[in-house]
Amino acid sequence: MARVLVADDASFMRQMIREIVEAEGHEVVGEASDGDEAVEEFKRLHPDVVTMDIVMPRRSGIDAVKGIMQLDPKACVVMCSALGQESLVQEALQAGARDFIVKPFKPESVVTTIAKVIEKPE
Amino acid sequence: MDLAKYRTIFIEESTEHFAEMSSALIALEKDPTAAESIDVVFRMAHSIKGMAGSLGYDSITELAHRMEDRMQVIRSAGCVAAGDELSLLFRGLSALETMLEAVKESGEAPAADPELIVALAAATATPCVEAPADVGEALGGAAATPAAEVPAAPAEAAGAARSEASAVAQPVQSAPSRPTQEPSRRAVNPRPPPTVRVNTQTLDRFLNTVGEVILNASQVRTSAEVTVSAKGPALTEGLDRMDRVVGELQRRALELRTTRLLRIVEPLPRTAREIAQRAGKKVDVEISGAELELDRSILDRLGDPLVHLLRNAVDHGIETPDVRVAAGKPETGKIVIDAQREKDSIRIAIRDDGAGIDLDAVRARAVQAGVLHPDLAADLPANELAALVFHPGLSTARTVSEISGRGVGMDAVRATVESLGGAVEIASERGMGTSTTLIVPITAAVQRVLLLNIAGETVALPIAKVERILELPSASVERSGREAFVLIEDDLVPVLDLAERMAVDADAPREIVNLVLTEVRGERVALTADHVAGQQQIYVKPIPELLASARALAGLTILGDGRPMFLLDLNQLA
Numbered sequence: 001m002a003r004v005l006v007a008d009d010a011s012f013m014r015q016m017i018r019e020i021v022e023a024e025g026h027e028v029v030g031e032a033s034d035g036d037e038a039v040e041e042f043k044r045l046h047p048d049v050v051t052m053d054i055v056m057p058r059r060s061g062i063d064a065v066k067g068i069m070q071l072d073p074k075a076c077v078v079m080c081s082a083l084g085q086e087s088l089v090q091e092a093l094q095a096g097a098r099d100f101i102v103k104p105f106k107p108e109s110v111v112t113t114i115a116k117v118i119e120k121p122e
Numbered sequence: 123m124d125l126a127k128y129r130t131i132f133i134e135e136s137t138e139h140f141a142e143m144s145s146a147l148i149a150l151e152k153d154p155t156a157a158e159s160i161d162v163v164f165r166m167a168h169s170i171k172g173m174a175g176s177l178g179y180d181s182i183t184e185l186a187h188r189m190e191d192r193m194q195v196i197r198s199a200g201c202v203a204a205g206d207e208l209s210l211l212f213r214g215l216s217a218l219e220t221m222l223e224a225v226k227e228s229g230e231a232p233a234a235d236p237e238l239i240v241a242l243a244a245a246t247a248t249p250c251v252e253a254p255a256d257v258g259e260a261l262g263g264a265a266a267t268p269a270a271e272v273p274a275a276p277a278e279a280a281g282a283a284r285s286e287a288s289a290v291a292q293p294v295q296s297a298p299s300r301p302t303q304e305p306s307r308r309a310v311n312p313r314p315p316p317t318v319r320v321n322t323q324t325l326d327r328f329l330n331t332v333g334e335v336i337l338n339a340s341q342v343r344t345s346a347e348v349t350v351s352a353k354g355p356a357l358t359e360g361l362d363r364m365d366r367v368v369g370e371l372q373r374r375a376l377e378l379r380t381t382r383l384l385r386i387v388e389p390l391p392r393t394a395r396e397i398a399q400r401a402g403k404k405v406d407v408e409i410s411g412a413e414l415e416l417d418r419s420i421l422d423r424l425g426d427p428l429v430h431l432l433r434n435a436v437d438h439g440i441e442t443p444d445v446r447v448a449a450g451k452p453e454t455g456k457i458v459i460d461a462q463r464e465k466d467s468i469r470i471a472i473r474d475d476g477a478g479i480d481l482d483a484v485r486a487r488a489v490q491a492g493v494l495h496p497d498l499a500a501d502l503p504a505n506e507l508a509a510l511v512f513h514p515g516l517s518t519a520r521t522v523s524e525i526s527g528r529g530v531g532m533d534a535v536r537a538t539v540e541s542l543g544g545a546v547e548i549a550s551e552r553g554m555g556t557s558t559t560l561i562v563p564i565t566a567a568v569q570r571v572l573l574l575n576i577a578g579e580t581v582a583l584p585i586a587k588v589e590r591i592l593e594l595p596s597a598s599v600e601r602s603g604r605e606a607f608v609l610i611e612d613d614l615v616p617v618l619d620l621a622e623r624m625a626v627d628a629d630a631p632r633e634i635v636n637l638v639l640t641e642v643r644g645e646r647v648a649l650t651a652d653h654v655a656g657q658q659q660i661y662v663k664p665i666p667e668l669l670a671s672a673r674a675l676a677g678l679t680i681l682g683d684g685r686p687m688f689l690l691d692l693n694q695l696a
Contacts, residue, residue, distance in 0.1 A: 009165070011319055012131045012173045055168045057161075082172060084191075104175035 002118050003029045005047035007038035007064065008080065009056045013103075017051055017080075020107045021114060035059025039067040042075065049114055050077045052097070054088050062092045069096035076117045080105075125177065129229065132173045134319070136222050139166040141388050143215050147208065148391045152406075154202040163211065164193035170218065179231040182221050188242040189214045210241055212392075322418075325378065326664070332375040333567075333663045337680040339368040372661070376565055380415035383461050383468070386425045387412050390432055394457060397436040404454040405440050407432075411461030416468055417565045419664070420542050424470070424562065427535040431472045431558050432457065434532075439476030439556050449553065451475065466564055467544070473557040479550040481507045488513070508550045512536040535560075537693045541676065542566065543584050566677070571660055571689060574638065575653040577621050580681070582660060582689045589639040589646070591654055596635040608637065608648050615639070617648045623674070623695055642692050662689055 004026050006017045011033070018028045030045045032038040034056045042050060050068065054061040061079060068075045079092045079100040089100045098117040101109055143166045146159035153159075171186035192211070202208050217238055221231050343361055391407040398405040440446075440455030447453055458473045481504060488494035488510050494502070514533040536546045544562035571582035572591075592610070599617055600607050606617040617637065637648040662677035665688075669675060676691035 010135060010169045010173060012128065012135050012176070015131065016128065016176060055165055057165060082168070082175075084187075103172045104178075 002026045002048040002114065003045070004114070005030045005032065005038070005041055005045055005050045007032040007035070007041075007050060007056070007061065008053040009033050010053075013053065013080070016105065017110065020105065020110045021051075023107070024111045024114075026114065035061060035064035035067075038064040039071070042068050043071055046072075048076060048118055050075065051080055051101075051110075051114075052077050052092075053080045054082075054085055054092065062088060062095060065092050065095045065097050078113055078117060128177060129225070130321075131319075132177055133222060133226055135173065136170050136218075139170055140215060140219055140222070141385075142166055144392045145388055147211055147215065148395065148407075150202050150211075151208055151395070154204070154208075155200060157200075160193060160197050160202070164190060164197060167193060174231075179221075179225065181231050181234040182218065182225075185214065185218055185221070185234040185239065185242075188239055189218070192242050210238075213238060214242060329375055329379055330663060332371055333661050334680075336368055336372050336661050337663075339364055341680070372568075376417075376567055379417050379419070379565070379567060381418045381421050382412065383414050383416065383421065383470070384412040386421055386428060387459055387461075390428065390459060393429060394432055394436050397433055398440070398455075401437060401442075403436065403440050403442055405436055405457055406454050407457045407459065409459045411463075411470075414461050414463055414468055415564075416562065417567065419566050420562055420564075423538055423542060424560065427538050427560060428459075428470070428472070430531055430535055431560075432459075435472055435474040435476065435556070435558075439474040439478070441477050445477075463564075464561075467561050468564055469559050469561050471557055471559040473555060475555040478552040478554055478556055479508055479511065480552065481550070484508070484510050504551075505547075505549055508548045508556075511548065512546060540587075541691050541693045543569065543586055567662055569660060569662055569677075569689070570657060572638070572657050573655040573687075574620070574649075574651040575655050576624065576651055579624070580655060580685075580687050581620070581624070582658075582679070582687055583638065583640065583649075583692065584676075584689070585657055587640050587692060589641065592637045592639060592648070593634050594637060596633060599635060610639065610646075610648070613646065615646045615648050617650060618695070619650050620695075621650070621652075640692060642695070647692075660687075660689070 002021075004021050006014050006021075006028055008014045008017070008031075014031050014033075018031075021028060026049075029047050030041045032041045036059045038050065038052060038056075038061070039059070041047075052061040052064060056064070059067075065077050065079070068077060073096065075096070077092075077097045079089055079097045080103060081089045081092075081100050082103045092100070099113050101113050143163050146156075146162040146166075149156050149159040150163075167186045167189035171183050171190055174180075174182035174186060189211070192214075196202055196207075202211070217235055221234070224230060224232050343365070346357065346361060387409050390409070394405050394407045435457050436455075440457070441449070441451075443453040446455065456475045459470065460473065461468055461470045463469075484507055485494070485499050485502070488507075489496050489499050493510065493513055511532050512535070539546050539560050539562060542562050543566070544560060547559040547561065548556065550556040570585045572585045572588050574581050574583065594608065598608055600609075606619070607614050608617050609615075632652075636651045636654055638651055638654070639646060639648050641647065660679040662679055665672070665675050665678055673694040674691055675688045676694075677689040679687050679689065681687050
């Protein structure tokens with residue numbers, strides 16, 4: 001079981017991810033609706049996994065990954081991307097994100113991706 | 123996965139996104155380089171795409187995707203191109219709104235307009251309009267950012283600059299071209315505290331229950347005072363504590379019932395733009411005071427009157443560009459929507475700098491229609507003359523609306539506002555423009571009322587509407603057929619038999635009749651009552667669904683002895 005922080009500016013997406021990961025027995029310990037909040041909540045909650053949207057107000061998901069990596073280089077961040085954002089995903093992976101999932105989400109892919117990143121600590 | 127639940131969230135969240143997109147597009151019309159507005163439209167389209175994709179609404183996904191791509195191009199160009207680009211984006215937004223409406227009604231999304239998809243996909247080669255130098259500087263960070271990245275830096279800078287600005291009376295739509303003053307829902311507070319989304323029905327049920335608690339508490343107090351003769355200190359203290367806690371609960375509940383004015387004024391600039399475009403006019407709408415909050419039940423009913431006044435201002439107030447230039451005015455007309463708090467009310471003024479009302483035409487028409495005596499007409503002050511456009515007999519008259527430009531449905535505006543316990547004011551100057559002000563109470567939940575007994579029933583009237591109470595011999599009521607009148611200070615006032623209107627059996631006629639002198643749509647009216655039972659402050663609950671068709675009932679409260687009492691809406695009664 002992992003403690004998950006969900007960062008997405010759409011409450012729709014946050015709820016959907018929450019439902020998927022909770023069904024798998026994980027615990028959603030916090031939610032963030034922008035990049036700043038994601039970094040702050042990471043600092044406060046030290047989650048095992050962060051699901052990070054790329055397009056968010058105030059601070060993009062990529063900048064938030066950079067901020068989180070500065071706090072904890074071992075942090076597990078999974079990017080939530082959409083089709084057409086390949087170059088952004090690449091940038092996020094270079095910045096330290098472990099993996100990515102593509103919207104619209106298939107519950108299985110969310111679950112297997114989270115399982116993958118928590119089983120393979122760097 | 124519970125699809126219905128996600129569909130509801132999708133509809134709610136998209137509706138909010140549309141409002142933000144709309145404001146951002148209006149801002150881009152004023153400043154095509156406003157980086158944050160470009161970013162908002164991009165993000166909103168992206169977010170809608172993600173939600174629609176998750177629910178399998180492929181046509182919405184595709185259109186939102188095209189909008190997002192288009193915004194990407196605009197972002198790299200640094201501006202919305204001159205010409206039709208903005209109209210194209212507005213069309214895209216309207217199409218998304220229409221599709222969401224269909225989802226709301228049928229659960230299905232219709233196909234996207236292929237022509238629109240093609241138009242959005244067409245690459246734009248139109249160069250930017252030269253941006254003002256200061257804007258270029260402010261956007262320095264964004265210009266250096268590669269196109270595909272999310273330019274968070276300028277948004278942050280803008281947020282920081284805004285946080286220093288005063289939150290009070292900050293214009294939501296403003297003409298200045300600096301991105302730091304760009305309108306946004308987040309403009310007032312860059313970091314809002316965490317919120318939870320609550321379905322309004324759930325909230326209403328909760329608030330109803332709070333109302334129930336408040337009413338029950340007052341019943342407990344009443345019966346304790348009546349039945350417990352030797353009250354111990356424990357009971358007295360307990361009752362006092364209960365009163366304090368219930369009072370606090372009532373204040374918190376009233377806060378929860380409030381919503382920002384922004385919700386109904388936010389779409390107005392776009393509405394004005396559309397009306398103006400059809401009429402070949404140009405108009406700028408400025409909004410201030412949109413952060414003020416008022417009771418949701420009042421807010422919900424103000425939308426139509428505001429749109430109506432705005433439509434009047436654009437259609438009949440603002441002149442065509444050539445007429446304006448000839449009159450020495452700027453080509454683009456200006457409409458200011460300004461809300462201000464005044465004690466327990468909010469004053470919402472809609473001011474235009476258009477042609478103003480032709481008061482001579484109103485005067486002539488009023489005399490012709492028999493509303494105004496010719497002798498009085500000559501000396502009537504301008505403000506009273508202008509107020510005649512609210513007169514039902516005049517306001518529906520086609521000729522007046524053609525001559526003066528105002529009038530159609532103005533009586534409906536007034537009736538709505540008065541039903542809410544408010545009032546309307548109007549002032550106009552020929553050639554300078556017109557200003558219409560709606561004055562509405564902040565809360566509908568707590569009202570001072572006059573209690574009337576009618577054939578064994580007790581009903582309540584908003585006391586603000588009562589002029590005075592008279593006791594007259596019943597012979598002074600003159601009857602002619604079904605009509606009844608009473609002469610008060612040389613004024614023939616129609617008498618309304620409340621028992622008859624309420625379809626209850628009236629008591630036997632009495633020698634002395636109680637008349638409550640009040641005003642219905644600007645006319646003095648006397649209401650008959652068996653007995654005037656005093657005044658009281660009541661907590662008004664909404665009318666239950668079952669009785670919703672009884673429009674004369676404005677609300678409900680529970681009396682100390684547990685009986686229900688209705689609050690009458692006089693405008694619907696007469």
